[in-house]
Amino acid sequence: MPQLSRRYIQMAFFNLIWGLTFGALLLYHKGVPLTPLLWRLLPLHIELMLVGWLLQFIMGIGFWIFPRFWRSRGNDTPVRWAFWLLNIGVWLAGLSGVFALPAAIFLAGRIFELASGALFVLYAWRRIKPPGTGEWGKKRGERATSGS
Amino acid sequence: MPILTRLFIKTSFIYLIVALLIGAALVARSVLPLPPWLAGLSPVYFHLLMVGWVTQLIFGVAYWMLPKYSQKQPHGFDGVWWASFWLLNAGVLLRMFAEPMRAAHTGALWGWAVAASAVLQWLAGLAFVFNAWLRTKER
Numbered sequence: 001m002p003q004l005s006r007r008y009i010q011m012a013f014f015n016l017i018w019g020l021t022f023g024a025l026l027l028y029h030k031g032v033p034l035t036p037l038l039w040r041l042l043p044l045h046i047e048l049m050l051v052g053w054l055l056q057f058i059m060g061i062g063f064w065i066f067p068r069f070w071r072s073r074g075n076d077t078p079v080r081w082a083f084w085l086l087n088i089g090v091w092l093a094g095l096s097g098v099f100a101l102p103a104a105i106f107l108a109g110r111i112f113e114l115a116s117g118a119l120f121v122l123y124a125w126r127r128i129k130p131p132g133t134g135e136w137g138k139k140r141g142e143r144a145t146s147g148s
Numbered sequence: 149m150p151i152l153t154r155l156f157i158k159t160s161f162i163y164l165i166v167a168l169l170i171g172a173a174l175v176a177r178s179v180l181p182l183p184p185w186l187a188g189l190s191p192v193y194f195h196l197l198m199v200g201w202v203t204q205l206i207f208g209v210a211y212w213m214l215p216k217y218s219q220k221q222p223h224g225f226d227g228v229w230w231a232s233f234w235l236l237n238a239g240v241l242l243r244m245f246a247e248p249m250r251a252a253h254t255g256a257l258w259g260w261a262v263a264a265s266a267v268l269q270w271l272a273g274l275a276f277v278f279n280a281w282l283r284t285k286e287r
């Protein structure tokens with residue numbers, strides 16, 4: 001498993017632990033009331049579980065196992081950026097809900113998430129391809145002879 | 149495919165079907181004379197999909213496909229993996245019944261059942277992360 005996938009997956013676990021802890025606190029409170037303030041955690045729970053855990057885990061595994069270009073994963077710069085955008089976005093959007101921060105901060109978080117998803121998809125698009133081909137689905141040597 | 153993976157994945161499929169049934173029932177309320185307590189199933193519907201199905205499917209595939217922990221213990225600590233299976237399913241099942249019952253009845257018993265389901269799912273998550281973290285490595 002490449003280092004970048006490990007970074008994604010471990011961060012997904014980190015977010016899972018927090019998102020789950022907040023969800024469990026909320027659920028506990030639904031059964032045995034602790035303090036109504038806990039409801040403020042709901043937006044953070046949602047952001048952490050859907051994007052911080054599920055989406056990020058899937059991205060990390062995808063980067064690891066999608067077909068490669070003759071053993072190379074190509075230029076992974078967009079995926080490195082996507083990692084930071086996703087995690088900053090998740091916590092920004094989630095915490096803005098908890099502390100009732102201005103809507104612009106919530107929006108900024110969601111735009112970071114969007115940028116992260118877009119970068120990842122742009123990168124991963126070419127790796128969704130038939131086996132034994134390189135970028136643009138060409139077989140080894142094909143590009144050299146096609147003159148492009 | 150190891151037995152625990154099969155168990156995780158098949159159980160997750162059952163939750164998928166149950167969740168979709170509940171999803172249909174939630175909508176059917178508008179056209180059929182169904183009991184009003186069904187409305188309390190809305191969070192259950194969503195969480196059966198996200199926890200019972202998706203998260204459980206991920207647990208099962210992770211047990212199977214993550215890099216080996218060691219030659220002797222390829223999956224990590226099997227006892228802890230099994231604990232995560234039982235804790236998760238006890239927690240999700242308990243929530244499925246206790247959350248709508250708690251909404252429909254007064255009395256502390258269902259409330260404590262909801263709280264217990266939260267603790268069970270939380271422990272399941274910790275058990276999973278413990279093993280899966282150890283296996284998030286180069287090979």
Ligand code: HEM
Pocket residue numbers: 020023024026027028030042045046049050053054190191194195198199203265266269270
């Ligand atoms: C991948 C897993 C999960 C995802 C994607 C997720 C996502 C969500 C979302 C979107 C909501 C808002 C929708 C609604 O109110 O029904 C929500 C609410 C909630 N979640 Fe989760 N969740 C997850 C796991 C959990 C777990 C494991 C627990 C508890 C142990 C939990 C406890 C709650 C509670 C108590 C609510 C509030 C329900 C209500 O409105 O009464 N969630 N979650």
